[in-house]
Amino acid sequence: MVDTVAVPSIEVAEPSPTDTALGVVGGNQLKNLKAGPSFGQLAAADGAQKLGTPEGTVQEALDVRPTETALAAPTASSGFGFIQSGAGAVPRSVExxxxxxxxxxxxxxxxxxxxxxxxxxxxxxxxxxxxxxxxxxxxxxxxxxxxxxxxxxxxxxxxxxxxxxxxxxxxxxxxxxxxxxxxxxxxxxxxxxxxxxxxxxxxxxxxxxxxxxxxxxxxxxxxxxxxxxxxxxxxxxxxxxxxxxxxxxxxxxxxxxxxxxxxxxxxxxxxxxxxxxxxxxxxxxxxxxxxRAAYIAGCDSVTGVAQWRDQYIADTALLITDALQSGTDVAAQADPVGAPTTSRGTSNLRMTSIDKGSTVFSTSSRCAGISLSRVDPVVFKNIDVTVSTKGTNTVSTVVGGWMVASAAKSIWSRYPFNWEPTIVLDNVSVSGVVDHSQCTLPGNTGSEFYVFTFESSASHAATVRNFSANNFQFLPSSGQTRVNYFHAPGLTNAASFNGFDTPGVGLSLFTNATVPVVFGRGRIADLDVSGVTGGSAIVIGPGSVIATQTSNVLITNTAMNGGSVSGAGFAIRQRLIKLVALSGPSVSVANAFQAGEVIFGVQGLIKTTIPGPTTGINVGVSGTISRYANQNILAAGSKFTVTAAASDADRSPHYYASSTALLVTAKTADFTGGELWVVITYGRFPDMI
Structure with a gap:
């Protein structure tokens, strides 16, 4: 069927002999109209061929229209245009x-x-x-x-x-x-x-x-x-x-x-x-x-939060480590000097790691930590981590908070040590809460706060600058047996433990004698500063409550700065002295009683049986060798208390105006071994301002 076009009627006026307005090429307009197709011819099936346009006939124009079949073809959309609204939009085909x-x-x-x-x-x-x-x-x-x-x-x-x-x-x-x-x-x-x-x-x-x-x-x-x-x-x-x-x-x-x-x-x-x-x-x-909830290796500028429960295989949910930057481990293993690897530490990280309540975990699981993949020179800088876990006897029982450790040499034997001074921890901060107060079972086997950045000696220790454990709280279970650790002998700037609150739990501190760890607003059951001559340097600031301070050496690097074992004012403290391998007629510990201290009493425990003396031991000072004990005890587990003092006068507080040595003397025969622990309970008046 052919569509027809209705053509309007045309009224033609008779022209004057001089009228040229209707003239066309080839003659008079009227003449040409009369010679053109009739209306009947235009209405015929081929009528479109008889009408013209500037580009050709009307039929030719109609012939280029897409047919229904053409429009249904797979490529039809390429012939249609599209432009998105808005300034700057460019034409595209619909295809x-x-x-x-x-x-x-x-x-x-x-x-x-x-x-x-x-x-x-x-x-x-x-x-x-x-x-x-x-x-x-x-x-x-x-x-x-x-x-x-x-x-x-x-x-x-x-x-x-x-x-x-x-x-x-x-x-x-x-x-x-x-x-x-x-x-x-x-x-x-x-x-x-x-x-x-x-x-x-x-x-x-x-x-x-x-x-x-x-x-x-x-x-x-x-x-x-x-x-x-x-x-x-x-x-x-x-x-x-x-x-x-x-x-x-x-x-x-x-x-x-x-x-x-x-x-x-x-x-x-x-x-x-x-x-x-x-x-x-x-x-x-x-x-x-x-x-691992998040494994971040050699990255820069990382932020966010990881919430999780139920950890399989690994022991650290958020692990921050280094990444290989050049070289290959295969080549470096074969030739560590000629083909070494280089690595990149993680920097500018601020993340929160939240334990939602885990029933699957290892005995040493922790919320977050830093661990080395390799022992190449690297810098970990501006690391800020917040941790959160709450445990019961059935949920998250031993999930700890934070750790810094390395076992890289066990993976890559080309490294003789797990730590070196070329590994720098700069401005590392951890905070948060580890709450095991509803538990009765023992805690994390690796401790809830564990920082261990050296191996063998301070010569193989990471360089630690501006470390902080501010506002870190650990509420232990009643069955807690493990202490916390901060072992960083490569400390070069003061570390801050402001708000480090671990009531009932000790802290093993091993840093150095010159750069202090500063405590404030926190409770620690026992602060052990062993391993450094004079003890690791510490400053006990306002609000710090240290129940006891122990050491296997004489403590001389502790400074009181507005805080104490019991807060501001007169400080009552304890000092542990470990005497191992006793030998000779007597053993002396220089400056065990320091100038300005008031001694309230001395207690003792024989850790291993003392051979040699036929009857027992005396504990005192030069000139009064039995001031604190005259006891016929030698067997392991034997103890003496303040009641063992020689007289009531010695059981009373004794002020030492000058530093004095502790003297342990054998009765009858010389010491030939054994180990004795001595605890001195003493007080010190704060400096007058």
């Missing part, structure tokens, strides 16, 4: 606009959760990678079976890629991964401007997570080779090796990624984030069941 959003269904995906959609999603991703930018959007339940080492999508040097499966499910639960190899679901290799939104990912359920979580499974998102501006939002994921992984442990060239915004929710994810040599990272993690 270009539509191709900017791809879907798995466009590549034959079914999306019913039963059919295998692996190839469809891979093909769609490959098409998007060729385009170089755009969106891959999935809205259904996609069953996939991704082989080990393969990916659903690989994007190389692309820009502005959006993988939007926020309303979809990716079910990869049918494939088990038995090898320790990476299988990235989505891989971004270089480029910038990436966003990944996943509604739900389901992986293969590990039969033995206590052995394999963090070593088996797929990686949901991986970024390498300097990829930038990456946003990842995983709403729910289960059974992954990595949630997000960037860089690589043994290959520094894979690093350099930056501006990463990460949000992950899920369960049984070995490493929600593992980052090597990456910068500007924002982390928001909430996961149940993990190997």
């Amino acid at each position: 270009e606009e539509l191709r900017a959003i791809l879907s798995p269904e466009q590549f034959d995906a079914v999306g019913d959760g039963v059919a295998d959609d692996t190839l469809a999603i891979q093909t769609a991703s490959a098409a998007l990678n060729v385009l170089g930018s755009g969106t891959l959007r999935g809205l259904k339940n996609y069953k996939v079976a991704l082989a080990q080492g393969q990916s659903l999508g690989v994007f190389t040097n692309s820009k502005n890629i959006n993988v939007d499966f926020s309303g979809a499910v990716i079910d990869n639960s049918s494939v088990s991964y038995t090898a320790d190899a990476l299988t990235p679901i989505f891989l971004f290799d270089g480029g910038s401007g990436f966003r990944v939104d996943i509604g739900e990912y389901i992986g293969y359920t590990l039969p033995t997570p206590a052995s394999h979580l963090g070593y088996r499974g797929a990686t949901l998102v991986r970024a390498i080779n300097g990829a930038k501006k990456i946003a990842v939002d995983i709403r729910k994921a289960t059974n992954l090796r990595y949630g997000f992984q960037t860089g690589e442990y043994g290959d520094a060239t894979k690093g350099g990624c930056a501006f990463i915004d990460l949000k992950i929710r899920g369960s049984m994810i070995g490493y929600p984030i593992a980052a090597y040599l990456a910068d500007h990272i924002s982390v928001d993690i909430d996961v149940d069941g993990f190997h």
Whole structure:
């Protein structure tokens, strides 16, 4: 059927002999009209061929219109234009606009959760990678079976890629991964401007997570080779090796990624984030069941929070470490001098690690810490960590707070020691609460606060500057047996323990005799400053309550500065002196009683049996050798108390105007061994101002 066109009637006036207005080429206008087609001819099927336009006949113009068949063709949209509203918008074809959003269904995906959609999603991703930018959007339940080492999508040097499966499910639960190899679901290799939104990912359920979580499974998102501006939002994921992984442990060239915004929710994810040599990272993690909640290696500018419960295999939830920057471990192992590695520490990190209540943990689990991967010269600078855990006899029973340690030489034998002065900890700060007050069981086997930055001697100690444990509180269980540790003989600037509150728990302190550890507003059951001549340097500031202070050497490096064992004013303290391998007729400890001290009493415990004397021991000072004890005891476990003093006068407080030696004398025969511990209870008046 041919469409007809209604042509309006034309009224023609008779022309005057001189009228040229109606003239046309070839003669008079009227004449030409009379010679043209009739109305009947124009209404005929071929009438459009008899009407003209500047470009040709009307029929020719109609012939170039797309037919219904042409409009239905796959390439039809290329002939239609589109321009977005707004200033600066540029014309695009409808085809270009539509191709900017791809879907798995466009590549034959079914999306019913039963059919295998692996190839469809891979093909769609490959098409998007060729385009170089755009969106891959999935809205259904996609069953996939991704082989080990393969990916659903690989994007190389692309820009502005959006993988939007926020309303979809990716079910990869049918494939088990038995090898320790990476299988990235989505891989971004270089480029910038990436966003990944996943509604739900389901992986293969590990039969033995206590052995394999963090070593088996797929990686949901991986970024390498300097990829930038990456946003990842995983709403729910289960059974992954990595949630997000960037860089690589043994290959520094894979690093350099930056501006990463990460949000992950899920369960049984070995490493929600593992980052090597990456910068500007924002982390928001909430996961149940993990190997490490966050692994941050050689990164700069990291902020965020990790909330977690149930830790498998490893003992530190938030681990801060160094990363390989140049060289290879294989070459360095073969030739440590000629082919050394270099490493980069982590800097400018501020994170919070929160234990939500774990029923799976190791006996040495902790919220956060620093541990070395290698013993190359590195700097850890501006590290600020807050920890939180609360335990009962069934939940988080022994989960501790903080640790700094190294076992790198056990991994890489090219290092003779775990620590060296070229490892610098600069401005490291930890705070938070470890609450085990509702527990009755013993605490963490490694202690709830553990800093150990040397090996063998101070010659192999990290350089520690501006360390602080301000506002760190540990409320112990009634069965607590382990003390806390701060062993940092490489301390070069004063360490601050202001608000370090550990009532009922001791602190083993081993630093040096010149740089002080400053205490304020806190309680410590026993402060052991052993190991340094004169004891580790400390300043007891306002509000500090130290129940006892012990040492295996004479304490001379303790300063009172407005605080004391019992607060401001007169300070009552205890000093422990350990006398080992007794020998000769007597043993003397110089300056055991210091000038200006008031001695309230002396107690003793024989730790190992004392051979030699046939009857016992005397404890006193020169001239009054039995002032504090005249006891016929030699067996291990034997004790003497203040009641053993020679007279009532000696049982009364005794003021020493000058420093005096403690003297332990054998009765009858010389000492030939044994160990005796002596506790001196004394007081000191504060300086007058």
